[in-house]
Amino acid sequence: MEIAKGIEIKGKALWIRKHKVLVIGDLHIGYEEALEKQGIAAPRRAFGELKQELSNLLVETSPKKVIINGDLKHEFGEISKQEWSETMDILNMIRDHCDEIVLVRGNHDKILEPIATRMGLKIVNSYFLEEIEKKEQHDISIDSICFLHGDKIISNVDTKRAKILIIGHEHAAIGLREGEKVEKYKCFLIGKWKDKKLIVLPSFFSLIEGTDVNNERLLSPYLHQDIGNFEVYVVGDQTYHFGSLKKIK
Numbered sequence: 001m002e003i004a005k006g007i008e009i010k011g012k013a014l015w016i017r018k019h020k021v022l023v024i025g026d027l028h029i030g031y032e033e034a035l036e037k038q039g040i041a042a043p044r045r046a047f048g049e050l051k052q053e054l055s056n057l058l059v060e061t062s063p064k065k066v067i068i069n070g071d072l073k074h075e076f077g078e079i080s081k082q083e084w085s086e087t088m089d090i091l092n093m094i095r096d097h098c099d100e101i102v103l104v105r106g107n108h109d110k111i112l113e114p115i116a117t118r119m120g121l122k123i124v125n126s127y128f129l130e131e132i133e134k135k136e137q138h139d140i141s142i143d144s145i146c147f148l149h150g151d152k153i154i155s156n157v158d159t160k161r162a163k164i165l166i167i168g169h170e171h172a173a174i175g176l177r178e179g180e181k182v183e184k185y186k187c188f189l190i191g192k193w194k195d196k197k198l199i200v201l202p203s204f205f206s207l208i209e210g211t212d213v214n215n216e217r218l219l220s221p222y223l224h225q226d227i228g229n230f231e232v233y234v235v236g237d238q239t240y241h242f243g244s245l246k247k248i249k
Helices: 031-037 045-061 081-095 113-119 157-161
Strands: 002-004 007-010 013-016 021-024 065-068 100-104 126-135 138-148 164-167 172-178 181-193 196-200 231-235 239-244
Touching: 002 181, 002 196, 007 045, 021 045, 031 045, 031 081, 045 081, 081 100, 081 113, 100 126, 100 138, 126 157, 138 157, 172 231
Parallel strands: 021 065, 065 100, 138 164, 164 196
Antiparallel strands: 002 007, 007 013, 013 021, 126 138, 172 181, 181 196, 181 231, 231 239
């Protein structure tokens, strides 16, 4: 489903068609191990499911570039044994299917450098993508996107000139009520931040249920505004457009 010019939802990822860029966010590798340390049983099959889902997307799209939009790993401090092996596993798999991997730093990525260095990757706070068209001897920017995690407001040359901002961090979800039962579904949000289009990603990891954006405190400062007019796209067996957030009860 296309949600903006040249930008499509594919599962829990975004596909930037003209640039052949696949965008995923909030994988939180190592989350099961962190839960177990807290005495919470977590299904160890979750990582395998994440890997298979991502593998299917990579095969389907054959991207030139994959952007991981923050929180590749889960632990704030040391890199756990699970994080090290599984993060390397995921990055090697992605590298087998694309020419370039972009790591955008998330708030959980405080100590990501050892893994990035081992893989020969750089970590950036934001990443700018631009489409240029030549008109009468001049190069004209007809579209520009800036990717950033969304845990804090970033003001730099790229974020200022971008027409579209794409963030994660919020783990966007929507609670849908049926009788007394409320069930959460991951979703994409499309709205505005100042004069720019704002697209909010869900978490790619199935165990991260997410923030019910209609009923819970929002985390990202980009969403500390009235988001009632944001459009909601729910992730299920396919993508469902639910209309504006304020119309969902």
